[in-house]
Amino acid sequence: MxxxxxxxxxxxxxxxxxxxxxxxxxxxxxxxxxxxxxxxxxxxxxxxxxxxxxxxxxxxxxxxxxxxxxxxxxxxxxxxxxxxxxxxxxxxxxxxxxxxxxxxxxxxxxxxxxxxxxxxxxxxxxxxxLGRLLGARTPPRQTASGAPFETLTSREIEVLTMLAEGLGNKEIARQLDISDNTVKFHLAAIFGKLGATNRTEAVMLGMRHGFIMV
Structure with missing residues (x-):
């Protein structure tokens, strides 16, 4: 080579x-x-x-x-x-x-x-x-079941809210004036903090923990 x-x-x-x-x-x-x-x-x-x-x-x-x-x-x-x-x-x-x-x-x-x-x-x-990008140093909060999860940043809550509205990565990036790559990093952080495996689960957990309202 x-x-x-x-x-x-x-x-x-x-x-x-x-x-x-x-x-x-x-x-x-x-x-x-x-x-x-x-x-x-x-x-x-x-x-x-x-x-x-x-x-x-x-x-x-x-x-x-x-x-x-x-x-x-x-x-x-x-x-x-x-x-x-x-x-x-x-x-x-x-x-x-x-x-x-x-x-x-x-x-x-x-x-x-x-x-x-x-x-x-x-x-x-x-x-x-990687830990800093995923917010691993953020102090964890306690869920109602007692299982710890990490709090979301204000930008991550914005991304999660738009996710709940059904927006795709490109639309989220355009509305927040950030790159697609940054949206992917925010989504990875959201999934990691909430323990979600997909977008639907992240939205459901976000609602359950009061990060987004319906």
């Missing part, structure tokens, strides 16, 4: 050099380009398309760098290194086909494995980030 062509975006020269060295040291990977931002990356690539783009998102960033998404034929495969994965703008920035979200202090082996995974069309989330 041909090596996975990797492009890197990192504002910090130190981080950029570290990621470059990591890619260059792996026989399964090949460095396509490396730059401080998306515009410089596009110039470096000169119209060619990497297989995977790795982005280092520094703390306090208000929006994700559009890592060459304007470059023609760039595949939707992204590895994002961030310590603020529960920010909704990060969910909106994820491509629909394949992505990885890792903490910025992820081990070299974890980063390499994630690059290879997204190149194969998979999603990769660290246990810590």
């Amino acid at each position: 041909s090596p996975v062509r990797v492009a890197i975006i990192a504002d910090s020269p130190q981080v950029r050099a570290s990621l470059q060295a990591l890619v260059e040291a792996s026989p399964a990977l090949r460095l396509a380009a490396s730059a401080a931002d998306a515009g410089m990356l596009a110039d470096s690539l000169a119209g060619s398309a990497p297989d995977v783009i790795v982005i280092d998102v520094e703390p306090g960033a208000s929006e994700a760098p559009k890592a060459g998404f304007d470059i023609e034929h760039v595949p939707s495969a992204l590895v994002m290194l961030t310590d603020e994965a529960d920010s909704e703008w990060i969910l909106d920035a994820l491509p629909g086909d394949a992505a990885a979200i890792l903490p910025r202090n992820a081990l070299p082996g974890e980063i390499v494995a994630s690059i290879e995974a997204v190149a194969a069309g998979l999603y990769v989330l660290s246990p810590e980030i």
Whole structure:
């Protein structure tokens, strides 16, 4: 198999050099380009398309760098290194086909494995980030039967209410002005917190626990 062509975006020269060295040291990977931002990356690539783009998102960033998404034929495969994965703008920035979200202090082996995974069309989330995305750190409430469940955020209640109205993912995304990908993450969190296995069950449990009214 041909090596996975990797492009890197990192504002910090130190981080950029570290990621470059990591890619260059792996026989399964090949460095396509490396730059401080998306515009410089596009110039470096000169119209060619990497297989995977790795982005280092520094703390306090208000929006994700559009890592060459304007470059023609760039595949939707992204590895994002961030310590603020529960920010909704990060969910909106994820491509629909394949992505990885890792903490910025992820081990070299974890980063390499994630690059290879997204190149194969998979999603990769660290246990810590998965827990944050699904609201696993929210204190549980008690149901009438005594079984614990986790409270929903205001946005999750909005999504659940629209679910009860029979809206599909695309309509929910349009009304809330968020991406389809973000809707999927919210639904996964709702199902996990309520213990639901499908949309109908989530609505029924939401009504039972008073999250939505009819």
